[in-house]
Amino acid sequence: MSDAKVQIKNLYKIFGRHPARVLPLVKKGLSKPDLLDQHNHVLGLQDVSLDIPEKKIQVVMGLSGSGKSTLIRHINRLIEPTDGQILIDGQDVLGMNDADLREVRRRKTSMVFQKFGLLPHRKVKENVGYGLEIQGVADGEIATRAQHWIDRVGLTGYEDHYPGQLSGGMQQRVGLARALATDSEILLMDEAFSALDPLIRYDMQSILLELQEELHKTIIFITHDLDEALRLGDNIAILRDGAMVQKGTAQDIVLKPADDYIADFTKDINRGRVIRLDALAAGTAPSDAPVLEGKAVLEDALPAFVQAPAQVIGVKMPGGGVGQVTLAQVVEALRGDH
Amino acid sequence: MEFLTEFPALGRKTLSGLKRGVDEAFKGFSRTYGEALENFFDPLLQFLIWFEKLLLATPWPIILLVIGGLSWAGSRSWKITTGAVVAFIVIGIFDMWEDTMATLAIISVATFLCIAVGIPIGILMARSNRMQSLITPVLDVMQTIPSFVYLIPVVMLLGIGKVPGLLAVCIYAIPPIVRLTNLGIRLVDADVLEAADAFGASPRQKLMGVQVPLALPNIFAGINQTIMMALSMVVIASMIGVKGLGVPVLRAISNQYLALGLMNGLAIVALAIIFDRVSQSYGKRLQAHRHGGHR
Ligand SMILES: Nc1ncnc2c1ncn2[C@@H]1O[C@H](COP(=O)(O)OP(=O)(O)OP(=O)(O)O)[C@@H](O)[C@H]1O
Ligand SMILES: [Mg+2]
Numbered sequence: 001m002s003d004a005k006v007q008i009k010n011l012y013k014i015f016g017r018h019p020a021r022v023l024p025l026v027k028k029g030l031s032k033p034d035l036l037d038q039h040n041h042v043l044g045l046q047d048v049s050l051d052i053p054e055k056k057i058q059v060v061m062g063l064s065g066s067g068k069s070t071l072i073r074h075i076n077r078l079i080e081p082t083d084g085q086i087l088i089d090g091q092d093v094l095g096m097n098d099a100d101l102r103e104v105r106r107r108k109t110s111m112v113f114q115k116f117g118l119l120p121h122r123k124v125k126e127n128v129g130y131g132l133e134i135q136g137v138a139d140g141e142i143a144t145r146a147q148h149w150i151d152r153v154g155l156t157g158y159e160d161h162y163p164g165q166l167s168g169g170m171q172q173r174v175g176l177a178r179a180l181a182t183d184s185e186i187l188l189m190d191e192a193f194s195a196l197d198p199l200i201r202y203d204m205q206s207i208l209l210e211l212q213e214e215l216h217k218t219i220i221f222i223t224h225d226l227d228e229a230l231r232l233g234d235n236i237a238i239l240r241d242g243a244m245v246q247k248g249t250a251q252d253i254v255l256k257p258a259d260d261y262i263a264d265f266t267k268d269i270n271r272g273r274v275i276r277l278d279a280l281a282a283g284t285a286p287s288d289a290p291v292l293e294g295k296a297v298l299e300d301a302l303p304a305f306v307q308a309p310a311q312v313i314g315v316k317m318p319g320g321g322v323g324q325v326t327l328a329q330v331v332e333a334l335r336g337d338h
Numbered sequence: 339m340e341f342l343t344e345f346p347a348l349g350r351k352t353l354s355g356l357k358r359g360v361d362e363a364f365k366g367f368s369r370t371y372g373e374a375l376e377n378f379f380d381p382l383l384q385f386l387i388w389f390e391k392l393l394l395a396t397p398w399p400i401i402l403l404v405i406g407g408l409s410w411a412g413s414r415s416w417k418i419t420t421g422a423v424v425a426f427i428v429i430g431i432f433d434m435w436e437d438t439m440a441t442l443a444i445i446s447v448a449t450f451l452c453i454a455v456g457i458p459i460g461i462l463m464a465r466s467n468r469m470q471s472l473i474t475p476v477l478d479v480m481q482t483i484p485s486f487v488y489l490i491p492v493v494m495l496l497g498i499g500k501v502p503g504l505l506a507v508c509i510y511a512i513p514p515i516v517r518l519t520n521l522g523i524r525l526v527d528a529d530v531l532e533a534a535d536a537f538g539a540s541p542r543q544k545l546m547g548v549q550v551p552l553a554l555p556n557i558f559a560g561i562n563q564t565i566m567m568a569l570s571m572v573v574i575a576s577m578i579g580v581k582g583l584g585v586p587v588l589r590a591i592s593n594q595y596l597a598l599g600l601m602n603g604l605a606i607v608a609l610a611i612i613f614d615r616v617s618q619s620y621g622k623r624l625q626a627h628r629h630g631g632h633r
Contacts, residue, residue, distance in 0.1 A: 101538075113529060135538075
């Protein structure tokens with residue numbers, strides 16, 4: 001796939017004293033608990049491959065300890081892999097020397113952290129300008145560009161505060177502004193909103209989506225929260241014990257969970273507000289059926305069925321044309337497989 | 339039975355031979371390198387002499403002004419500033435001005451030297467565990483060995499005078515600043531360092547922009563302790579020819595002059611309290627950002 005901004009190929013990460021020694025065993029299929037019991041090494045990632053498309057939000061999801069943080073830190077090589085390959089714009093990140101790697105971190109990627117990672121001794125404006133300062137941008141320009149992003153994330157008036165004087169939500173706005181200020185194309189977000197209250201978290205998601213409408217960054221977003229994943233993710237990948245168990249769109253994950261682990265994840269969500277009509281549509285609709293947008297969710301489509309003759313509606317498909325969806329299909333999709 | 343009650347020590351002859359051997363070797367060393375070492379330390383000596391002369395030549399009202407100014411700049415507290423100025427006035431009234439200036443000179447230069455050498459060593463220690471495990475025992479020895487013991491080789495090498503005195507003070511006073519620089523840098527939050535890494539900070543940018551600034555409160559605690567320890571060496575240093583408040587104290591000990599000893603001792607205490615209060619409140623102001631509205 002050539003339109004992938006970031007490619008991860010057969011990535012392995014083993015924590016311990018002699019990772020290279022136990023790697024062959026892992027490749028032969030030694031499990032995470034066995035590796036820990038018999039060899040005292042922790043399996044972080046096993047054979048993870050993922051193509052991350054440009055200008056989209058790629059969510060990586062999994063339970064605690066599944067290797068999400070480990071994976072995202074490989075992209076800018078904060079963690080060295082045991083085996084595998086990582087390409088950014090086709091460039092091999094692992095082959096780079098320190099100077100080249102720093103250049104990638106300065107200009108191509110930027111990161112937002114779960115615990116914010118702000119510099120406590122610097123004011124908000126100096127935190128936001130930090131990446132630019134590292135790049136060696138002139139002071140005057142740093143000030144204007146930092147101010148721009150402070151305004152964009154809604155922190156106008158707090159420029160001279162210290163991080164310790166701000167609430168968690170505001171601190172993460174600083175973190176977001178700092179990451180955006182460098183104009184890098186790739187945004188790495190490791191559980192960026194997980195430390196926030198639900199309402200503030202929803203606000204931050206909205207801010208992110210709003211900015212993304214206009215900025216079109218390649219965003220890799222880590223979360224353990226399915227609602228967040230479904231709201232933000234153009235694509236979702238699911239990790240379990242360091243292995244990739246499913247990757248696809250939100251619709252794929254909900255409608256066709258690859259195994260019970262994922263089905264378990266998805267069983268509590270409100271399916272009516274997640275599943276889209278175009279995920280169900282097929283064939284051609286009869287001409288007298290009411291026609292709805294493909295990205296409408298099932299819940300919004302239900303009233304249309306009441307008026308529809310034969311309980312069939314038409315759906316505008318992404319590729320043009322009008323597919324059909326029956327009420328029976330909708331009921332089945334809402335029930336799920338259990 | 340005798341084997342158990344008397345420790346089987348080396349024979350007297352062997353021992354005295356051994357000691358003489360070490361002494362001879364060291365004397366040989368100091369004959370060969372003594373002069374080179376003296377030349378090496380000469381700029382330091384000149385600086386110390388210049389500074390002492392400067393303090394003595396400056397009219398006392400100006401010194402009082404400077405002391406008041408520095409105290410205010412450091413502490414931003416009228417209480418501490420007034421206390422410092424009054425203490426110096428009392429010192430002057432009791433005719434200890436010159437000795438105090440001499441002590442001030444050597445303490446300032448010693449502290450400056452300790453900072454200039456100690457902070458880089460502390461940084462080095464913080465960056466490598468090997469360095470830390472190498473330097474820590476050296477610091478332990480420097481802090482615990484009785485100062486009279488290392489005065490001997492210092493005097494053999496450099497004779498009696500200001501420079502050996504200064505070195506003795508520094509050897510004794512440098513460990514805290516090294517330790518606390520190391521500790522301060524190691525205590526910097528790993529999350530913050532990771533963020534710096536993620537934005538592509540070079541090792542130098544991380545050191546100067548993140549590690550040292552965040553370690554500053556600890557570094558300041560180290561400087562404070564270093565000054566205190568330097569002051570406590572004043573009397574011992576005067577035994578090897580350092581002028582200052584220690585000299586009259588020594589005289590008081592050998593002649594049993596109670597009042598003289600007390601006066602000069604109290605002057606040393608006054609200096610210690612002033613240095614301590616000023617540098618501590620400065621250190622506290624440095625970390626003001628940690629006590630923001632929240633937390
Ligand atoms: N430095 C390390 N040394 C040893 N094991 C580690 C290290 N870092 C991570 N691990 C292990 O690797 C596995 C994956 O950890 P990781 O932090 O990537 O999980 P995560 O999905 O981000 O979890 P969380 O949701 O708790 O953040 C865990 O089993 C963890 O214990
Ligand atoms: Mg994590």
